[in-house]
Amino acid sequence: xxxxxxxxxxxxxxxxxxxxxxxxxxxxxxxxxxxxxxxxxxxxxxxxxxxxxxxxxxxxx
Ligand SMILES: [Zn+2]
Numbered sequence: 001x002x003x004x005x006x007x008x009x010x011x012x013x014x015x016x017x018x019x020x021x022x023x024x025x026x027x028x029x030x031x032x033x034x035x036x037x038x039x040x041x042x043x044x045x046x047x048x049x050x051x052x053x054x055x056x057x058x059x060x061x
Pocket of ligand 1: 033
């Protein structure tokens with residue numbers, strides 16, 4: 001007996017595990033200004049807005 005699982009994981013169980021993989025990552029919020037995801041409690045790196053108000057000027061090249 002080697003270090004193998006006793007049972008093959010069923011398709012149902014495998015898919016249930018993977019069902020979490022593509023959900024919105026935690027600690028991300030949608031920017032109220034531009035709609036991009038950015039880290040919660042951080043200024044949006046895309047538009048420089050925080051809680052819907054522009055607080056940092058972002059240069060768009
Ligand atoms: Zn934004």
